[in-house]
Structures are given as structure tokens and as C-alpha cells.
Amino acid sequence: MLDNIRLEYYDSVDSTNDRIKERARAGEKQGLVISAGTQTAGKGRIGRKWESPKHDSIATSMLLTPADISLDAIPTITVVAAMAVRDAIYRLYGLDGKIKWPNDIVLDGKKICGILTEMEMREGSVWYVVVGIGVNVHNKSFDEEIAFKATSVDLELIKAGCGTETGHRNELTQAIWESFKKYYNIFITTQDMSGLKEEYERNLANLGERVRIEAQENSYEAIAKGINVKGELLVEVEGKEQIIRTGEVSVRGIYGYV
Ligand code: BT5
Numbered sequence: 001m002l003d004n005i006r007l008e009y010y011d012s013v014d015s016t017n018d019r020i021k022e023r024a025r026a027g028e029k030q031g032l033v034i035s036a037g038t039q040t041a042g043k044g045r046i047g048r049k050w051e052s053p054k055h056d057s058i059a060t061s062m063l064l065t066p067a068d069i070s071l072d073a074i075p076t077i078t079v080v081a082a083m084a085v086r087d088a089i090y091r092l093y094g095l096d097g098k099i100k101w102p103n104d105i106v107l108d109g110k111k112i113c114g115i116l117t118e119m120e121m122r123e124g125s126v127w128y129v130v131v132g133i134g135v136n137v138h139n140k141s142f143d144e145e146i147a148f149k150a151t152s153v154d155l156e157l158i159k160a161g162c163g164t165e166t167g168h169r170n171e172l173t174q175a176i177w178e179s180f181k182k183y184y185n186i187f188i189t190t191q192d193m194s195g196l197k198e199e200y201e202r203n204l205a206n207l208g209e210r211v212r213i214e215a216q217e218n219s220y221e222a223i224a225k226g227i228n229v230k231g232e233l234l235v236e237v238e239g240k241e242q243i244i245r246t247g248e249v250s251v252r253g254i255y256g257y258v
Contacts (some may be wrong), residue, residue, distance in 0.1 A: 002064070002181050004031045005008075007174070012054075014041040016061035017118055019130040024063050024120070025129040035060040035173055042134060043116055045092035045103070050114055051146065056139045061132040061174050062180070066188060069126050072230065074193040078103050078117040079231035080187045081131050083196060085113050087205055089135075092168070092175050095156050100207035101224075101233045101244075101251055105163065106205055107137075108159065110151035112136050133176060137169050192229040201226045206253055211235065214250040224251070 013019050013036040020034050023076065034136065039059045042050035052059045082099045089095050089112070097105040097112060105113035112135060119129040136142075136152035153172070154164040186195040193200060201207060206224045213222050214233065222235035222242065233244040234244070244251065 002184050004224050005177050006031055006039050007033045009035050011037045015039050015043050016059045017130045020061045020063045020130045028063055030063055030065040032063045033060060044114060052134055057137050058135040058169050058173050061130050064129040067089050074119050076231035077131055078115050080183045081115045081180060083183050083200055087179040092172060099203050100205045107151055107156045110149055110197055119227035193231045194229045212252045
């Protein structure tokens with residue numbers, strides 16, 4: 001079980017995930033969180049970049065050392081983390097984000113958060129896991145390549161007519177890890193989504209709608225049906241159920257990014 005969360009903050013690091021890995025290899029215990037004001041080499045999945053401009057966004061990573069976890073259950077941790085971020089943003093700001101399977105939170109059709117889970121094996125079993133979360137908080141604009149699909153807490157609060165508050169990065173970071181603890185401890189008892197699936201599906205973007213599955217070799221349309229207990233996406237293609245397993249697949253709505 002995850003109980004003792006310890007928060008460390010640095011003004012600038014390369015990647016908070018990489019700082020956690022270094023500490024894990026040095027024998028650090030589960031529950032360490034490293035957050036940074038900015039990252040000089042923030043990472044997305046499969047070699048993509050994550051932009052974290054100075055003091056505008058949250059870049060935060062936690063070390064987990066789950067005992068006897070199966071390799072299969074590791075990708076599910078991303079799915080659990082997405083629930084936690086959604087929950088924290090809702091509790092603090094009333095912003096009703098949706099989860100874009102597997103690793104994004106979206107608001108008004110744009111990405112507000114990305115999650116990158118990494119792990120290292122030792123002697124044939126999982127040694128440690130790093131869950132890294134990036135959330136756009138005070139960003140008022142984005143680089144050209146992502147401007148059409150990125151948003152922030154402040155931009156969404158302004159749209160909702162709530163104005164903005166200052167200083168919510170730290171409070172949001174704490175809320176995210178508190179929520180993560182709650183969901184992770186439910187997940188870890190069974191190592192699957194059986195206790196969380198229902199809530200997850202309530203907040204899943206595109207549920208029951210047509211989506212485009214973009215795999216490396218091909219791209220096709222399907223209807224999003226929900227998730228299974230492993231946290232894999234269930235879709236229907238020409239009347240047959242299919243399981244979307246890999247995070248290297250992009251799932252998009254038919255119109256636009258979500
Ligand atoms: C992700 O990858 O969304 C995972 C992002 C994880 C970032 C956190 S920050 C703390 C920790 N330390 C790290 O080094 N990483 C983690 P992916 O699904 O591959 O999406 C990456 C894509 O999102 C990029 O190719 C851009 O198109 C877009 N993107 C980059 N920065 C963004 C931002 N700030 N807001 C919205 N979209 C962004």
C-alpha cells in the first residue's frame with residue numbers, strides 16, 4: 001500500500017521522471033515525489049517531447065515499488081493516475097475533465113494533462129515504477145505545434161467565467177497525489193481496475209462514440225465501449241469487440257483531437 005508521500009521541489013530539472021529513476025537506483029523508498037518548476041527535457045511517450053514552460057505548469061513524478069506486481073499490471077497504473085488527476089482538478093476547481101485513454105485529461109476538447117509511466121526490471125521482476133504527470137496550470141498560450149490541442153487550468157477557469165487564482169500549482173500537486181493514493185490503493189489490492197472501472201468509464205472521453213484508432217501500420221474507425229479490468233480500451237469494429245492494448249496507439253475522435 002502507498003502511504004508515506006514525501007514531496008521534493010526543484011526549480012529546474014531535465015525530467016522529473018529521470019530524477020526519480022536516479023533516486024530509485026540509489027535505493028529510495030516508494031512515495032517519493034519530485035516536482036519541478038520547469039523541465040529542460042520533459043518527455044512524452046515514445047520519444048515525444050513534453051513542454052513545461054517555467055513556472056506555468058506542473059511536472060511531478062512519483063516513485064512506486066509495488067511488491068510482486070505482474071508486468072501486465074504496469075500500464076494500468078497510467079489509467080489509475082489519469083483518474084487521480086481528473087479527480088483532483090474537479091475537486092479543486094470544479095472543472096469536469098474527461099479521460100482520453102490511456103494517458104491524457106482533456107477539457108473542452110483540449111489536452112490539459114499528460115502522463116508517462118516508466119519502469120525498470122531487475123532479476124526478472126519489476127524493480128520500480130515512475131509515474132510522471134504534467135499538467136498545464138497558468139499557461140496562457142502554447143507553442144504553435146500544440147496550440148490547437150492544449151489548454152490549461154487558468155484558460156478553462158477564464159472560459160467558465162471564474163477568473164483565475166494564483167498559487168494553485170502546489171495545492172494541485174498535493175491534491176493529485178492525495179487522489180492518486182486513494183485510487184492506487186484500490187488498484188493495488190487486486191492489481192486491476194475491478195474496483196475502479198465504473199468510475200473510470202463515467203469519465204471516459206468518447207464513450208459510445210466513434211473514434212479513430214491510429215496504430216503504426218494502419219488506421220481505422222471504431223466505437224469506444226469502455227475498458228476491461230486490465231485498463232485496456234474496448235472498442236467495436238464492424239460489430240466485433242476488439243481490445244486496444246498498447247499505449248503506442250492513438251485514439252482520436254472523428255473530429256479534432258479528442
Ligand atoms: C504524454 O505523452 O502526454 C506524457 C507527458 C508526461 C509529462 C510528464 S511531466 C513530468 C514527467 N517528466 C517527464 O519527463 N514526463 C512526465 P504523449 O501522449 O506522447 O503526448 C506527447 C504529445 O503531447 C507531444 O507530442 C505534443 O503533441 C503534446 N504536448 C507536449 N507538451 C504539451 C503540453 N504542455 N500540453 C499539451 N500537449 C502537449
